[in-house]
Amino acid sequence: MCGRYVITSSPEAIRALFRYLEQPDFPPRYNVAPTQPVPIVRIQAGARAFALVRWGLIPGWVKDPRDFTLLINARGETVSQKPAFRNAMQRRRCLFPADGFYEWKADGARRRPYFIRPRNGGPIAFAGLWETWMGPNGEEVETACIVTTTASRTLAPIHDRMPVVIAPEAFDLWLDGARVDAATAAAMIMPAPEDLFVAYEISTAVNRTANDSATLIEPVGSSAAVAPAPAPPARATAKPKAKSKKDDGQASLF
Numbered sequence: 001m002c003g004r005y006v007i008t009s010s011p012e013a014i015r016a017l018f019r020y021l022e023q024p025d026f027p028p029r030y031n032v033a034p035t036q037p038v039p040i041v042r043i044q045a046g047a048r049a050f051a052l053v054r055w056g057l058i059p060g061w062v063k064d065p066r067d068f069t070l071l072i073n074a075r076g077e078t079v080s081q082k083p084a085f086r087n088a089m090q091r092r093r094c095l096f097p098a099d100g101f102y103e104w105k106a107d108g109a110r111r112r113p114y115f116i117r118p119r120n121g122g123p124i125a126f127a128g129l130w131e132t133w134m135g136p137n138g139e140e141v142e143t144a145c146i147v148t149t150t151a152s153r154t155l156a157p158i159h160d161r162m163p164v165v166i167a168p169e170a171f172d173l174w175l176d177g178a179r180v181d182a183a184t185a186a187a188m189i190m191p192a193p194e195d196l197f198v199a200y201e202i203s204t205a206v207n208r209t210a211n212d213s214a215t216l217i218e219p220v221g222s223s224a225a226v227a228p229a230p231a232p233p234a235r236a237t238a239k240p241k242a243k244s245k246k247d248d249g250q251a252s253l254f
Contacts, residue, residue, distance in 0.1 A: 001073045002126070002146050002163045004206065005032050005101035006115075006217065007039070009123040014039075014097045015050075017123050017168065022050040030216045033209040034072045040128055040144050042094040043175045051130075057145035058133040059084050065133065065141075074129055076149040076164055076189035080182050085145075088129035091177040093185060095166060096126040096146055100217070102206055103159040103199075113206050114158050115217045116199040127164035127174060127189065152191040158199055165192045 007014075008028040015023065018041045032038060038055045041048055057071040061083075074085045100117030118124055130144040151162040166174045170188055173180050200219040205211045 001159075001161050002101050002103075002148055003034065003072060004209075005096075005098045005126075005146075005163075006030050006117075007032060007097060007123075008099040008214075009097075014123050018048060018050075018095065018097060018125070018171070020048040020050045024050055028214075029212060030214060031206060031209055031212045034070060038144065039097055040094040040130060041097065041125075041171075041175070042092070042130060043177070048171075048175065051142065053130055053142040053144045055145070056143055057084070057088070057129060057131055058141065058143045059087070059131055060133055062133060071145050073148045073161075074145050076127075076147050076186070079129070079147060079189070080186055085129055088131050089185070090182045092130050093174050093177055094128040094130045094144055095171065095175065096128045096144070096163075097123050098126050098163075099123055101126075101163060102202075103155070103162075105158045105201075113202050113204060114199050115202045115206075115219075116155060116158070116162075116197050117217070118196060119198045125166045125168070125171065127166050147189060149189050150191055152194050152197075154194050154197060155199060162191065164189050165196065 006029060008030065011025050020041055024039070026039065032055070034056050036055055037052045040051055040053055042051060043049070055072060057074070058065050058068060062068045071084055074082070079085045079089050100115060103114050103116060104111040105114060127147040128144050129147065130142060133141045133143060135141070147164045148161045149164050151160050155162055166188060174185055174188060201221060202217060203220050206216045
């Protein structure tokens with residue numbers, strides 16, 4: 001599964017990779033956790049669009065989300081058959097921008113955390129699904145989950161599952177539910193190439209979702225010999241902007 005991940009590239013670098021028109025500004029996040037607002041990229045009005053949604057998919061047919069199990073991942077092997085994911089797989093596929101993810105390796109009674117990142121740095125895209133849930137009073141909540149698959153041989157010693165990674169040249173095939181059917185998109189659900197990621201053990205400080213700093217991805221113990229991740233591009237210092245009076249409703253969702 002994938003229960004925590006990081007977004008550390010600059011907004012400019014992520015926008016350059018995903019090629020959406022919006023120009024959002026957001027800080028680096030080193031411990032993205034379920035139920036938090038997360039950025040996704042999806043197709044809207046025929047173009048790629050950036051959106052903030054809640055991590056933890058709620059299908060539209062759910063009557064009360066409080067009685068529904070949180071769906072942070074969808075197993076790629078059954079995503080086209082399970083009622084919770086079937087409609088989204090057909091029409092509402094998305095991408096999760098990310099710079100790496102965490103996984104926990106079982107070691108007897110202990111679970112040792114590892115950070116898994118692209119060998120060459122830079123943002124990547126996890127396959128995802130999104131939905132809009134409408135409440136009895138007309139309230140809407142947009143949610144999403146990450147599609148997972150069997151771990152690559154490189155990562156299998158740590159955990160048996162991993163997020164599905166979509167290559168940039170396949171972004172449109174995954175995103176375009178109007179022109180690309182679920183069966184065609186499902187062909188992209190496979191383990192990442194063996195040389196894509198490197199992994200190393202990190203501190204158990206990542207276990208607390210309140211911890212969110214660059215120290216979380218520093219290697220510990222024998223992992224210290226692992227080459228450090230390439231430094232992300234410097235973030236431009238933005239001038240303070242006047243608060244807009246327009247409310248897009250995003251903040252009220254979380």
